[in-house]
Amino acid sequence: MDKIIITGGKKLKGSVKVSGSKNSALPILFATLLTDDPVTISNVPSLADIDATVAFLNFIGKKTVKKGNTVTAYKSNKYKHIAPYDLVRKMRASVLIMGPLLARLGKVDVSLPGGCAIGARPIDIHLEAFGKLGANIEVENGYVKTSSQGRLKGANINFRFPSVGATENIMIAAVLARGKTKIINAAKEPEIKDLADFLNKMGAKVKGAGTKNITIEGVTKLHGTTHKVIADRIEAATYLIAAAITKGEVLLKDAAPKDLKAITAKLKKAGLKITETKNSISAKWVKNLKPQNARTAVYPGFPTDVQAQWMALMSLVKGKSKIEETVFENRFLHVAELRRLGANLTVDGKTVHITGVEKLSAAPVMVSDLRAGAALVLAALAANGKSTVSRIYHLDRGYELLEKKLRTLGANIKRQS
Ligand SMILES: CC(=O)N[C@H]1[C@@H](OP(=O)(O)OP(=O)(O)OC[C@H]2O[C@@H](n3ccc(=O)[nH]c3=O)[C@H](O)[C@@H]2O)O[C@H](CO)[C@@H](O)[C@@H]1O
Numbered sequence: 001m002d003k004i005i006i007t008g009g010k011k012l013k014g015s016v017k018v019s020g021s022k023n024s025a026l027p028i029l030f031a032t033l034l035t036d037d038p039v040t041i042s043n044v045p046s047l048a049d050i051d052a053t054v055a056f057l058n059f060i061g062k063k064t065v066k067k068g069n070t071v072t073a074y075k076s077n078k079y080k081h082i083a084p085y086d087l088v089r090k091m092r093a094s095v096l097i098m099g100p101l102l103a104r105l106g107k108v109d110v111s112l113p114g115g116c117a118i119g120a121r122p123i124d125i126h127l128e129a130f131g132k133l134g135a136n137i138e139v140e141n142g143y144v145k146t147s148s149q150g151r152l153k154g155a156n157i158n159f160r161f162p163s164v165g166a167t168e169n170i171m172i173a174a175v176l177a178r179g180k181t182k183i184i185n186a187a188k189e190p191e192i193k194d195l196a197d198f199l200n201k202m203g204a205k206v207k208g209a210g211t212k213n214i215t216i217e218g219v220t221k222l223h224g225t226t227h228k229v230i231a232d233r234i235e236a237a238t239y240l241i242a243a244a245i246t247k248g249e250v251l252l253k254d255a256a257p258k259d260l261k262a263i264t265a266k267l268k269k270a271g272l273k274i275t276e277t278k279n280s281i282s283a284k285w286v287k288n289l290k291p292q293n294a295r296t297a298v299y300p301g302f303p304t305d306v307q308a309q310w311m312a313l314m315s316l317v318k319g320k321s322k323i324e325e326t327v328f329e330n331r332f333l334h335v336a337e338l339r340r341l342g343a344n345l346t347v348d349g350k351t352v353h354i355t356g357v358e359k360l361s362a363a364p365v366m367v368s369d370l371r372a373g374a375a376l377v378l379a380a381l382a383a384n385g386k387s388t389v390s391r392i393y394h395l396d397r398g399y400e401l402l403e404k405k406l407r408t409l410g411a412n413i414k415r416q417s
């Protein structure tokens with residue numbers, strides 16, 4: 001299994017381009033099933049999750065081809081309605097096969113995705129909403145079997161929690177439903193707005209995406225289009241923190257500063273110099289940082305996908321800080337590994353208390369999930385000595401050209417097969 005070897009202690013300096021957003025590209029790729037026409041998506045990051053989605057779509061009946069960062073998709077075979085365990089288990093976003101297939105075929109059988117390292121991640125909000133749209137739902141032999149008599153029917157749906165995946169799944173299903181759907185308490189993440197923009201370019205009538213109320217006027221047919229995926233705000237945040245933790249200076253090109261306010265505001269408060277243009281952000285370490293507490297929340301709050309990286313940074317900031325995780329119930333698996341690098345962390349329920357240490361020191365560490373991996377890489381970049389990071393397949397799910405980008409910034413990092 002591949003490992004990453006990092007010799008820490010170098011201040012990162014230079015510029016890198018932010019990749020397209022994984023969490024935008026995934027729902028958009030699944031939504032290409034809504035039309036048989038050719039669709040071209042650009043700025044798609046090269047990641048394991050994208051490869052898995054391309055393979056998934058091809059299994060279902062699309063001809064999906066990825067060349068560089070562009071994906072083209074069109075119908076090639078009769079669509080299958082069964083999404084088997086072997087495809088679904090590879091990534092959580094597989095559950096997004098439900099919306100488009102239910103809308104197009106009136107039935108879909110999906111293997112239950114199961115839990116993962118960061119939490120149980122049930123799909124009850126998705127299923128309840130599909131039920132409101134008129135779908136019949138049965139769970140049998142580890143599969144959710146969903147079907148509808150004719151077209152889905154528009155409905156008023158009130159989410160008990162603004163789930164990102166459920167908002168996407170229901171938006172995708174409702175664009176071809178009969179009548180009007182209203183999602184109340186919808187997720188407001190920038191990736192939802194990007195998906196809505198894509199759907200509208202295909203001829204859908206989605207309004208309000210990016211706010212807590214989304215309305216969707218169903219249409220009978222969608223057509224092909226082209227779309228450029230937005231910048232990955234989580235990748236961008238990770239590189240800003242890389243600048244802070246190594247006391248360096250990093251310029252991020254093709255970034256979307258407007259989507260990163262929760263992070264840049266906190267970095268500024270901590271004492272990092274942040275300069276923004278419409279599509280770039282630079283971060284410069286100018287003085288010792290001050291500790292900052294963080295509490296994860298849905299957008300526009302502090303993203304749970306940056307919690308682990310923030311913990312790595314605060315581990316090296318003199319003084320006391322704390323991080324509360326409110327979105328997932330078990331997203332602290334990086335704590336034990338950060339401690340191996342010398343971090344002083346105490347877990348108390350949903351909160352981790354951090355006492356900043358003067359230095360971290362290299363150690364062999366193991367990645368449990370994508371952002372835990374990012375936190376360990378960041379900590380290793382700042383630690384004295386040579387660290388070995390194993391189980392990096394988690395990182396390959398979400399960071400395009402990670403070692404190459406970090407090397408461009410001057411890091412001493414290499415992959416070992
Ligand atoms: C591919 C993708 O875009 N992944 C992102 C998406 O995941 P994902 O779409 O899975 O996240 P959700 O917003 O759905 O989940 C947030 C919380 O709601 C719970 N929940 C969700 C659905 C449901 O039916 N029932 C339920 O209880 C989950 O267990 C979790 O505790 O948003 C998360 C929250 O910003 C991010 O961390 C992930 O990176």
Ligand SMILES: C=C(OP(=O)(O)O)C(=O)O
Nearest residue numbers: 091092093305370371398
């Ligand atoms: C949790 C994440 O992804 P996923 O929902 O695909 O597991 C993430 O991107 O941090």
